[in-house]
Amino acid sequence: MSKRRAHIVGWGKYVPARVLSNADLERMVETEDEWIVTRTGIRERRLRTETDTTTSMAVNASRDALKVAGLEGKDIDLIIVANSSPDYLLPGPANFVQHELGASCPAFTLAGGCSGWVYSLVTANQFIETGAYRNVLVVGVEIISFAIDYTDRSTCILFGDAAAAVVLQPSTDGAGVLSFELGSDGGLAKNLWVPGGGTVNPVSQQVVDNREHYIRMNGQEVFKFAVRQLSSSLHNVSTQAGLSPSDLDLIIPHQANLRIIEAAAERLRLPLDKFYVNLHKYGNTSAASIPLALVEAIQDGRVKPHDRIGMVAFGSGLSWAGAVVKMGVNVPVANPEALAVGAAD
Ligand code: COA
Numbered sequence: 001m002s003k004r005r006a007h008i009v010g011w012g013k014y015v016p017a018r019v020l021s022n023a024d025l026e027r028m029v030e031t032e033d034e035w036i037v038t039r040t041g042i043r044e045r046r047l048r049t050e051t052d053t054t055t056s057m058a059v060n061a062s063r064d065a066l067k068v069a070g071l072e073g074k075d076i077d078l079i080i081v082a083n084s085s086p087d088y089l090l091p092g093p094a095n096f097v098q099h100e101l102g103a104s105c106p107a108f109t110l111a112g113g114c115s116g117w118v119y120s121l122v123t124a125n126q127f128i129e130t131g132a133y134r135n136v137l138v139v140g141v142e143i144i145s146f147a148i149d150y151t152d153r154s155t156c157i158l159f160g161d162a163a164a165a166v167v168l169q170p171s172t173d174g175a176g177v178l179s180f181e182l183g184s185d186g187g188l189a190k191n192l193w194v195p196g197g198g199t200v201n202p203v204s205q206q207v208v209d210n211r212e213h214y215i216r217m218n219g220q221e222v223f224k225f226a227v228r229q230l231s232s233s234l235h236n237v238s239t240q241a242g243l244s245p246s247d248l249d250l251i252i253p254h255q256a257n258l259r260i261i262e263a264a265a266e267r268l269r270l271p272l273d274k275f276y277v278n279l280h281k282y283g284n285t286s287a288a289s290i291p292l293a294l295v296e297a298i299q300d301g302r303v304k305p306h307d308r309i310g311m312v313a314f315g316s317g318l319s320w321a322g323a324v325v326k327m328g329v330n331v332p333v334a335n336p337e338a339l340a341v342g343a344a345d
Pocket residue numbers: 030031032035036039040114153154157158217218219220222223226256257284314315316
C-alpha cells in the first residue's frame with residue numbers, strides 16, 4: 001500500500017459578476033489595452049460587487065467543492081483559508097467560513113499573499129499524512145482590490161478578486177501531494193508590500209493621504225524573482241517526485257503575468273501549452289489564483305485521472321511555494337456529473 005497522501009476530491013470556484021476590462025482602465029489611468037496585453041496578457045479582471053465579502057466568496061466556492069466531494073459542512077475536519085484581504089483585521093475569514101458552512105471543526109487563516117494557497121495545501125497535507133484529519137477544506141480567496149490604488153497604473157492593471165476551494169482526503173493509491181517546496185526571502189519583502197496600516201505605521205490621516213494603505217510594488221524586481229522562482233521550483237518539485245518537468249501532464253503556475261510564464265517555459269525548455277493559463281480573464285487573484293486555475297482546468301477537461309500536476313506560486317514575502325499533485329480517479333471522465341457541479345459562471 002502506498003503512503004497516505006492528501007488528494008483532491010472536490011473543487012469549486014466563485015468569481016464576482018463585475019468585470020473590469022482594459023478599456024475601463026483606460027478611462028481611469030493613463031494606459032492602453034495594447035500596453036497591458038503586451039506586457040501582461042491580462043484582458044479583464046473581476047471586482048467584488050456590493051454583496052460580495054471575503055467570507056461570502058469563500059463560502060460560495062467551498063459549497064461547490066463540498067458538493068463535488070459529496071460532503072456537507074458538518075463532515076469537514078479542518079478548514080484552512082489562504083487570504084491576505086480579510087473582512088476584518090480580526091479574526092481572519094476562516095472562522096466565519098467555518099460558521100457559515102455549518103462546520104464545527106478547527107479553522108485558521110494563512111496570510112501568505114499569492115503563495116498562500118500552495119502553503120495551505122502543503123500544510124493540509126501534513127495533517128492528512130499524520131492521520132490527524134480526514135476531510136480538509138483548503139480555500140484561496142481575495143478581495144485584493146481593497147488594497148489596490150486605482151490611480152497607480154503599474155499595479156491596478158494586474159489584480160482581481162476571486163475565490164476557489166478544494167476538498168482533500170487521504171488516499172492510499174498513490175494519488176495526492178507527491179512533493180513540495182516552500183520558500184521565503186524576506187530580504188526582498190519591500191518589493192511588494194503595504195507600508196501603512198500595520199503596527200509600525202498605524203492607520204492615520206497621513207497614511208491615507210500618502211496612499212500607504214495600498215500595495216506598493218517594484219515591478220521589475222518582482223518580475224525577475226518570479227521567473228527565477230517559477231522555473232527553479234518547478235524543477236525542484238519535479239525532481240523530488242522522481243520526474244522531470246517535461247513529465248508533468250499539466251503545470252498550473254501562479255497567474256500573475258503571461259510574460260513571466262513564457263520566460264519560465266523558455267528556461268525549462270517546455271512548450272507553453274503545458275502551462276494552464278486563465279489570467280487573461282481574471283488577472284492576478286493572489287491566493288485564489290492557483291486553485292481558480294485548477295478548477296477551470298478540471299472543468300475545461302484539461303485534467304485526466306492520474307495526471308501529475310505541477311503548481312508553483314510566488315508573491316509577497318517575497319515567497320514561493322510549489323508542489324506536484326497526482327490526481328485520483330475522480331476527475332473528470334470517471335465522474336462527469338461531479339464535473340458539471342459549479343461549471344457555470
Ligand atoms: N500603462 C502604460 N504604461 C505603463 C503602465 C501602464 N499600465 N505601467 C507602467 N507603465 C510605464 C512606466 O511608467 C514606464 O514608463 P517610463 O519608461 O516612461 O518610465 C514604462 O511603462 C516601463 O515601465 P516598467 O516598470 O519598466 O514596465 P515593465 O515592462 O517592467 O512592466 C509590469 C511592468 C508591472 C507589467 C511588470 O514589471 C510586471 O509584471 N512585474 C511583475 C509584477 C507581478 O507579477 N506582481 C505580482 C507578483 S505576485
